[in-house]
Amino acid sequence: MTKQDLALLRRLVADACRVLAARGLADGILGHISLRVDERTLLVRCRGPRERGLLYTEPADIRLVDVDGAAVTPGELDGWTVPNELPLHTEVLRTRADVTCVVHTHPPAVVAADLAGLGIRPVIGAFDIPGTRLAARGVPVYPRGVLIRDRRLAAQMVTALGDRDAVVLRGHGLTTTGTGVPEAVLRAISVDTVARLSLDVVKAGGTLTDLPEEDIQELPDLGDSFNHDTAWRHELARIG
Template sequence: MNFRTAIIETGRIAYQRGLLTANDGNISVRLPDGNILITPSGLCKGRMQPEDLLVITPEGEVVEAAPGRKPTSEQPMHLEVYRLRPDVNAVLHAHPPYAVALTVAGFDLRNDFLPETRMTLGSIPTTDFALPSSPQNAAVIRELIPHHDALMLRQHGSLTVGRTLEEALINLERLEHTARVQYLAQTLGRIVPLPEGWWR
């Protein structure tokens, strides 16, 4: 699967699973030549065509774009990830509803009750609030993204990264699953943490 097809497919899956809605979210991949393939502003990520995607430099200059297409307004956040994480080749920003609801209600995502989450993602921190589509998003992730493959932008959405787009999507799915289980367990009345020290 080429990189354009992989982004289209990831957008479609995330949209159909309800992890993105309307024309929200954005997706990018670092190409072998160092440039970035990124989704455009304003389009539904579930219904994109390969030619809708843009190629930009690591500094954000447009190299290749169909007429009228502009890169996502969250471009500064994507470029910040690639600058700080040489090991990362894919960035996925989504609006997973359970995870966002937890941050809206003032809860952090917990990592002490599901073994898979603990073993794969470690912890999932929440950033300070930043205005969506503003350069503030690049600033609020700066301290966290070097140490985490999944984090929450407070009262906004998720940011997951991976060596591949498949990894970034798996991290998003796991983040939302964790949030959903946390929400359900809290609604049932309590969360029983994993036994002390089992992961050491």
């Protein structure tokens, strides 16, 4: 991969970090995104000498490391530190060949909905079709509110994730996966949307009811050009 290719990918991951923060899924200085480069290396959002949080992520904050968190080239990590929870990313990438991007965020609504026992359920329909399908497929919960800072804990989380697209981390946050950066980020936004609406329904005195299977089957697939490409352009436009 050329330096120019890497530069474009650094920009992509940096923009994705800013999208998450702008959406309220990564307030402050917590959260990170990784992107598989090859079998042994990945780009990951690191903390640098001018750390200001995800909303202000720059391409320089996205560093190339191996699956053990070591610099791939001399000087790559000078002034930067990899996330404490790097194993959260690398264990997913080691285990799931279908995943190229891992997103870890701390969305308050997702944490609150889980702690309230609401879960991420297919309670909506055409409001967010990809989100409905994701919820209908199931969003499991990793029940430990710990910092996933080693392979042992990361393996537990990966077991909870299974073959799903997302896993809620109890009292902690959310991990989502994707075949690319836009997909993983948009999935995180969809999970947050379902969580927010679920909380709103309960606060209003309502009862959550899953969408009938007949209605789920009736929802059309609007295609990647709409679900991913157009939606991603919108997210980029929102951050300017």
